[in-house]
Amino acid sequence: MNTHAKRIKDLQYMLRKHGLDAMVMGRGLEVGFLTGFYLEDCVMLVSRVDAWVFMPKMFVDHFKSKVDFAAAVAADPSAADRAAAKVKELKFKRAAFQPEAETYKRGTAWRKAGLIEKDGLIGALRAVKEGEEIENLRKSCRIAARAFGIVRPHIKTGRTEMSVYRELEDVMQSLGAKGPSFNMIVGFGPDSSMPHHETSERRLRNNEAVLLDYGCVYENYCSDITRTYFHGKPTEEFRKVYGIVAAAQKAGLARVKHGVRTRAVDSACRDLIADAGYGQYFIHGTGHGLGLEIHEFPRMNTVVEAVLRAGMTVTVEPGIYLHGKFGVRIEDSVLVTKTGCEILTETR
Amino acid sequence: MNTHAKRIKDLQYMLRKHGLDAMVMGRGLEVGFLTGFYLEDCVMLVSRVDAWVFMPKMFVDHFKSKVDFAAAVAADPSAADRAAAKVKELKFKRAAFQPEAETYKRGTAWRKAGLIEKDGLIGALRAVKEGEEIENLRKSCRIAARAFGIVRPHIKTGRTEMSVYRELEDVMQSLGAKGPSFNMIVGFGPDSSMPHHETSERRLRNNEAVLLDYGCVYENYCSDITRTYFHGKPTEEFRKVYGIVAAAQKAGLARVKHGVRTRAVDSACRDLIADAGYGQYFIHGTGHGLGLEIHEFPRMNTVVEAVLRAGMTVTVEPGIYLHGKFGVRIEDSVLVTKTGCEILTETR
Numbered sequence: 001m002n003t004h005a006k007r008i009k010d011l012q013y014m015l016r017k018h019g020l021d022a023m024v025m026g027r028g029l030e031v032g033f034l035t036g037f038y039l040e041d042c043v044m045l046v047s048r049v050d051a052w053v054f055m056p057k058m059f060v061d062h063f064k065s066k067v068d069f070a071a072a073v074a075a076d077p078s079a080a081d082r083a084a085a086k087v088k089e090l091k092f093k094r095a096a097f098q099p100e101a102e103t104y105k106r107g108t109a110w111r112k113a114g115l116i117e118k119d120g121l122i123g124a125l126r127a128v129k130e131g132e133e134i135e136n137l138r139k140s141c142r143i144a145a146r147a148f149g150i151v152r153p154h155i156k157t158g159r160t161e162m163s164v165y166r167e168l169e170d171v172m173q174s175l176g177a178k179g180p181s182f183n184m185i186v187g188f189g190p191d192s193s194m195p196h197h198e199t200s201e202r203r204l205r206n207n208e209a210v211l212l213d214y215g216c217v218y219e220n221y222c223s224d225i226t227r228t229y230f231h232g233k234p235t236e237e238f239r240k241v242y243g244i245v246a247a248a249q250k251a252g253l254a255r256v257k258h259g260v261r262t263r264a265v266d267s268a269c270r271d272l273i274a275d276a277g278y279g280q281y282f283i284h285g286t287g288h289g290l291g292l293e294i295h296e297f298p299r300m301n302t303v304v305e306a307v308l309r310a311g312m313t314v315t316v317e318p319g320i321y322l323h324g325k326f327g328v329r330i331e332d333s334v335l336v337t338k339t340g341c342e343i344l345t346e347t348r
Numbered sequence: 349m350n351t352h353a354k355r356i357k358d359l360q361y362m363l364r365k366h367g368l369d370a371m372v373m374g375r376g377l378e379v380g381f382l383t384g385f386y387l388e389d390c391v392m393l394v395s396r397v398d399a400w401v402f403m404p405k406m407f408v409d410h411f412k413s414k415v416d417f418a419a420a421v422a423a424d425p426s427a428a429d430r431a432a433a434k435v436k437e438l439k440f441k442r443a444a445f446q447p448e449a450e451t452y453k454r455g456t457a458w459r460k461a462g463l464i465e466k467d468g469l470i471g472a473l474r475a476v477k478e479g480e481e482i483e484n485l486r487k488s489c490r491i492a493a494r495a496f497g498i499v500r501p502h503i504k505t506g507r508t509e510m511s512v513y514r515e516l517e518d519v520m521q522s523l524g525a526k527g528p529s530f531n532m533i534v535g536f537g538p539d540s541s542m543p544h545h546e547t548s549e550r551r552l553r554n555n556e557a558v559l560l561d562y563g564c565v566y567e568n569y570c571s572d573i574t575r576t577y578f579h580g581k582p583t584e585e586f587r588k589v590y591g592i593v594a595a596a597q598k599a600g601l602a603r604v605k606h607g608v609r610t611r612a613v614d615s616a617c618r619d620l621i622a623d624a625g626y627g628q629y630f631i632h633g634t635g636h637g638l639g640l641e642i643h644e645f646p647r648m649n650t651v652v653e654a655v656l657r658a659g660m661t662v663t664v665e666p667g668i669y670l671h672g673k674f675g676v677r678i679e680d681s682v683l684v685t686k687t688g689c690e691i692l693t694e695t696r
Binding site for chain 2: 039056057058059061062077097099100101102103104105106107108110117119166169170173179180194195196197198283284301302303321323324
């Protein structure tokens with residue numbers, strides 16, 4: 001069976017398990033996950049036995065030529081209205097919409113049409129990767145990791161952050177990537193201390209930190225990697241901070257395994273950094289799931305409760321930020337396995 | 349006054365005009381529009397006299413170093429909860445959220461916190477461009493237009509769509525763009541007939557249509573342009589269809605002017621194509637606003653009611669799609685003026 005047809009079957013299995021008759025989805029990403037056809041302005045309706053995609057007329061011919069396991073329905077001007085009419089026509093009693101994925105306006109309309117709230121089903125399906133998805137993620141991560149080895153030797157005194165950004169992009173594309181997977185960060189010196197730095201025209205000087213937080217999209221799948229190093233002779237403080245972050249990342253990676261709580265991974269990193277006296281400078285979560293989106297379920301931080309499962313892909317990325325001075329973050333994307341994890345962004 | 353500080357003042361003026369005490373915003377784009385700082389996971393609260401941005405701790409130092417006209421408040425884990433608490437503390441009776449911009453889940457929480465629904469204020473502020481924004485849009489469009497002249501001579505028999513995509517991207521970046529403004533389309537032959545074509549490894553053959561729908565981001569502002577031409581000796585049918593689309597686009601452009609209804613522009617294009625006997629093959633709207641987003645207010649189609657105002661930037665992009673054969677779309681980005689419009693993506 002086709003990968004996407006199988007995903008729809010998996011969702012239909014979950015609908016039965018959760019006592020639902022049907023579910024509506026409006027995000028292009030979700031429609032793409034279930035059909036292979038990434039479309040905005042569409043609404044997909046999946047019942048226990050059928051699947052429809054309500055879409056602007058202009059997409060119908062193309063969709064039909066690619067997908068035979070979900071019905072394409074021309075629905076100008078409102079795909080949502082047509083989907084609601086279908087729910088009514090088929091007298092679904094327990095049809096659900098996703099309160100975190102729909103806008104308040106559209107969710108209110110779904111409620112009026114008698115639909116109920118149910119989050120997390122598609123998120124759970126998407127979180128555990130299978131077959132081709134894992135291959136695409138492996139390739140996406142391998143491209144990002146290889147780019148570091150190619151680009152790093154060219155990062156010399158006088159280069160601008162933006163020129164390095166573009167070289168990373170070009171190299172990843174020459175290795176087969178479609179493009180960057182997010183608004184990547186190249187930060188030199190104090191710029192490395194800002195987790196939200198916007199890559200600028202600043203030039204690299206002798207003896208300062210270099211932070212590269214980047215990744216690519218390959219066949220719709222995102223990779224994410226951060227490398228930090230010192231350009232020149234590292235100061236004692238940089239050495240010390242780098243050592244702590246590296247040890248924290250190692251501790252976090254060592255905890256990643258099927259069945260482990262995400263907070264346990266976060267604690268492993270956080271406790272090590274706190275014990276070293278830098279707790280207040282680790283100012284973000286330890287990692288996040290990634291796949292079709294650069295940030296997806298599960299988040300690994302001090303707040304969210306979730307359990308890792310084999311097949312999930314997550315980042316592990318502790319950091320220490322000394323504002324105005326320098327920051328160190330070390331990040332890898334990993335595949336969770338039964339016995340631990342496989343690092344997908346290994347660099348030499 | 350700083351551009352962004354002025355935008356906050358404009359919003360505060362609108363709050364008073366609409367009898368509102370305050371408004372909350374959760375989209376990174378909107379926070380960026382009002383502060384210059386494009387951040388996710390933040391909530392901005394603007395009252396008639398003050399402005400706060402509730403954000404993850406990790407962004408606070410950076411934000412403070414750049415923005416002095418809005419208060420940065422560390423608010424882990426939930427920026428929304430902190431914003432709601434502030435609304436309560438200041439006893440705002442008529443504080444609003446945007447039902448089309450918030451998720452159902454968050455909107456429901458705002459409702460519970462006593463906020464009311466109000467859409468369109470920020471959209472209206474963003475739609476009319478001023479000063480630096482217009483310069484950025486001009487530059488963004490000029491880069492896209494220039495890229496056509498540079499890349500077109502290289503589009504020869506045997507080139508793949510994807511290689512042309514990358515050359516467009518590279519050329520625009522070499523001219524100063526940050527990157528592409530959307531998932532651009534390069535379609536050869538029958539691929540040009542699908543408005544949602546995914547650029548592929550298909551190679552260009554002699555005597556077929558070439559469609560390039562692309563654009564770039566320059567200083568956060570998006571451009572959008574489509575050019576279609578025939579590689580080789582045009583068939584009579586291509587010539588005829590191209591002539592109709594070109595005439596339709598000219599008719600649409602001629603209608604664009606301050607005070608004109610968007611539907612009048614749509615009709616000008618649509619009627620001309622219908623009169624030529626191709627009405628059923630013009631399967632999408634005539635255009636859309638663009639700026640910080642590639643698609644924003646106002647849409648120009650048969651459904652939406654809006655009025656053009658001087659300072660808006662919109663696309664005019666009629667098309668005819670003969671499925672499986674070829675498609676022709678001609679698109680320019682234009683600035684609406686008091687007397688007509690200025691074409692920003694003029695090519696030679």
